[in-house]
Amino acid sequence: MANVIVIGAQWGDEGKGKITDLLSRSADVVVRYQGGVNAGHTIVVKGQTFKLHLIPSGILYPNTDCIIGCGTVIDPQILIAELDQLKELNISTDHLLISETAHVTMPYHRLIDQASEERRGSHKIGTTGRGIGPTYADKSERTGIRVLDLMDPDGLREQLEWTINYKNVILEKLYNLPPLDPQEVIEQYLGYAERLRPHVVDTSLKISDAIQRRRNILFEGAQGTLLDLDHGTYPYVTSSNPVAGGACVGTGVGPTMIDRVIGVSKAYTTRVGEGPFPTELDGELGELLCDRGAEFGTTTGRKRRCGWFDAVIGRYAVRINGMDCMALTKLDVLDELEEIKVCVAYDIDGQRSEHFPTSSRQFARCRPIYKTLPGWKVSTTHCRTLEDLPQAALDYLKFLAELMEVPIAIVSLGASRDQTIIVEDPIHGPKRALLHPDGTPATLLSA
Ligand code: GDP
Ligand code: IMO
Numbered sequence: 001m002a003n004v005i006v007i008g009a010q011w012g013d014e015g016k017g018k019i020t021d022l023l024s025r026s027a028d029v030v031v032r033y034q035g036g037v038n039a040g041h042t043i044v045v046k047g048q049t050f051k052l053h054l055i056p057s058g059i060l061y062p063n064t065d066c067i068i069g070c071g072t073v074i075d076p077q078i079l080i081a082e083l084d085q086l087k088e089l090n091i092s093t094d095h096l097l098i099s100e101t102a103h104v105t106m107p108y109h110r111l112i113d114q115a116s117e118e119r120r121g122s123h124k125i126g127t128t129g130r131g132i133g134p135t136y137a138d139k140s141e142r143t144g145i146r147v148l149d150l151m152d153p154d155g156l157r158e159q160l161e162w163t164i165n166y167k168n169v170i171l172e173k174l175y176n177l178p179p180l181d182p183q184e185v186i187e188q189y190l191g192y193a194e195r196l197r198p199h200v201v202d203t204s205l206k207i208s209d210a211i212q213r214r215r216n217i218l219f220e221g222a223q224g225t226l227l228d229l230d231h232g233t234y235p236y237v238t239s240s241n242p243v244a245g246g247a248c249v250g251t252g253v254g255p256t257m258i259d260r261v262i263g264v265s266k267a268y269t270t271r272v273g274e275g276p277f278p279t280e281l282d283g284e285l286g287e288l289l290c291d292r293g294a295e296f297g298t299t300t301g302r303k304r305r306c307g308w309f310d311a312v313i314g315r316y317a318v319r320i321n322g323m324d325c326m327a328l329t330k331l332d333v334l335d336e337l338e339e340i341k342v343c344v345a346y347d348i349d350g351q352r353s354e355h356f357p358t359s360s361r362q363f364a365r366c367r368p369i370y371k372t373l374p375g376w377k378v379s380t381t382h383c384r385t386l387e388d389l390p391q392a393a394l395d396y397l398k399f400l401a402e403l404m405e406v407p408i409a410i411v412s413l414g415a416s417r418d419q420t421i422i423v424e425d426p427i428h429g430p431k432r433a434l435l436h437p438d439g440t441p442a443t444l445l446s447a
């Protein structure tokens, strides 16, 4: 039995969907613990592509229970569209459970998200416009609507009449937008409620029961460490806690129940939306990574900003998440390059630093200090073992593992399940903390 958390180690889109799908093979339960339909997780199985926003990436396994935990925010319209899409593809969603205490994204959240971004002008965050920030803001302000409220028609009518009239003042007076019709929204959401009702339960009880029965639970994070509300590049972050610690809060599971944390990182870096990005590449190289990596957002279709691998944020993600091992994705995207750079430290106002700064203003002034490695200039998409890799690719992986002081347990060389090298068992292999009792790096990439 092992309870594992899978997190994004960069700014999202690291390939968590692929890795979660892969690891779900040995999971009995997969739980999404934060975020909402801002997430876009792509899974490719036998040439068929699945794009998921809220439904956990374990859904393709009929015997794996999938849970949307209490730390998420749920847009019922998009969730229902996702259920319909899977049904059309003959994929059962009977094993999907939704937390009663997750918060619900309402039409006014989306409107306020988009209008406030416009009002911010050059200070905009570059959100997905899906109402995520305003939904979490209402949760904190204690004016949120929860899934259990949706399930109580009389209570919902009363609550929404008050809330929508209150939100209409903001829409009309602050943003010059037309007001919402409370009755229309109430009827719409009552319809959604009936569709979702069979899936809604106290998920924390289900998870606790699964833990007691020693079933394998995989906690699936959305977004990434640098988008974390508390630990990311604030204010250019999302409004939840994608870091491993968020998995406990977002599901109702105690930290003592977690066995392992697996980080997912690309072999380079991407970011969508605004905010500092020290290793960003403008020009031809950035375009090349974008083209070869098909770096366009799964949720918004926006072009992702691309840059070199940043080992400073990599090390930070290892620390903040207590990462045991890493899955490194999209190594194949680098196949054609003559040489590859890795940011090993920052230059901040003339001072070398190997640490991620807490101040965003300071982060914006960080200039990358690079180490240049030779490229391998052959395709790696067919490689299935470390021995299949060209020496320069192997050296690149070893260099990253040593810099971040974390073993690379999985290497991904394409979007499909089979385009993967399992270096060591990510779930049952040795824990990172136990690898270096004297503080020195041991075998970081078991080659
Ligand atoms: P997530 O949000 O972390 O799940 O990542 P996304 O699904 O938004 O973006 C990752 C993209 O890269 C998807 O289109 C995946 O199909 C694709 N992908 C995942 N792993 C690999 C890989 O190793 N190589 C290549 N070329 N594509 C990959
Ligand atoms: P997955 O799970 C990449 C980014 C947005 C924006 C910031 C805040 O697919 O990795 P929000 O709508 O959350 O208020 O936007 O966070 N962002 C993501 N970037 N992948 C994601 O999810 C993201 N979800 C949010 O682009 O910069």
Ligand code: MG
Binding pocket: 012, 013, 014, 039, 040, 041, 042, 298
């Ligand atoms: Mg994504």
